[in-house]
Amino acid sequence: MKKFEEKTVKSQTIFKGKVITLVHEDVELPNGKQSKREVVKHPGAVAVIPITKEKKIMLVEQYRKPLERSIVEIPAGKLEPGEAPEVTALRELEEETGYTTEKLSYVTAFYTSPGFADEIIHIYLAEDLKKVESPLTPDEDEFVDIMECSLEEAEKMVAEKKIYDAKTAYAILYLKTRGL
């Protein structure tokens, strides 16, 4: 038995959407009592920390409906079924910035909200960016602004709450520990 395992007694799919599926579960706790868990299933995502030859970070600004505002983030996108994260990384990088790279390296992966969702995000570093002549374009419901900035400028955007999400906050600390 796994540590503190919560066995599923009953599982009900409430909603199946384009992106997420919501499941409501009755579980048996380690002490034998029962409780309920709300679980959001997500296909997983990939994010890329893109560094230009001039040692600038490329960031994208986009509207995030759950927040009712736009924020500035590292490029990211959902995994397609069966797709290797490296493939998603290069596709999202090209779609959102118009750049590609031959120098892609794995940084880490983490769950974003383990209390209620199974979303995992794989983080890659893309260095020595090259402009693509006729790049892939974003999804038709995706509108993004691209910017290049220094680590100091990115840290200023964190303080101003323009950068305001976990993966981008992580990326900035990562570049700081590593030296951009």
Add this chain to the structure above:
Amino acid sequence: MKKFEEKTVKSQTIFKGKVITLVHEDVELPNGKQSKREVVKHPGAVAVIPITKEKKIMLVEQYRKPLERSIVEIPAGKLEPGEAPEVTALRELEEETGYTTEKLSYVTAFYTSPGFADEIIHIYLAEDLKKVESPLTPDEDEFVDIMECSLEEAEKMVAEKKIYDAKTAYAILYLKTRGL
């Protein structure tokens, strides 16, 4: 108008649970076309980076139903309605570790999954921990194991995927940039 704003045309609440609410929205995009957005509403959370007098990090292991496994995290919990994050921070710290502090400082805040959820997490640093004689206890459906470890041991747990979530990965980099 906000940058790239997506106006809500229709909003339907699909599910209201103990923790999350799921809303399905029809939106008007900046180009006038329509699309759908799946939005998870969450009350927000607080996480604490607890540092003992011996410069060890206190971590908690707990089962996370969405992942069907236990992971090791910094102590965290949901905001109660109208509650100041500092109050949540001290309560969750005491409930999950049995310790409290008079030295609580704000680190940052970020959204965990801005693509589909409005969950925000406020991060605090708790130094000079003091043992509470009769501490608050965890919620009755919460089972946690407490551990103290060095920064190096925590980094090893990241490599071994025992630590595997955004807030804790961020906390470890934060302690590294700051010097534990």
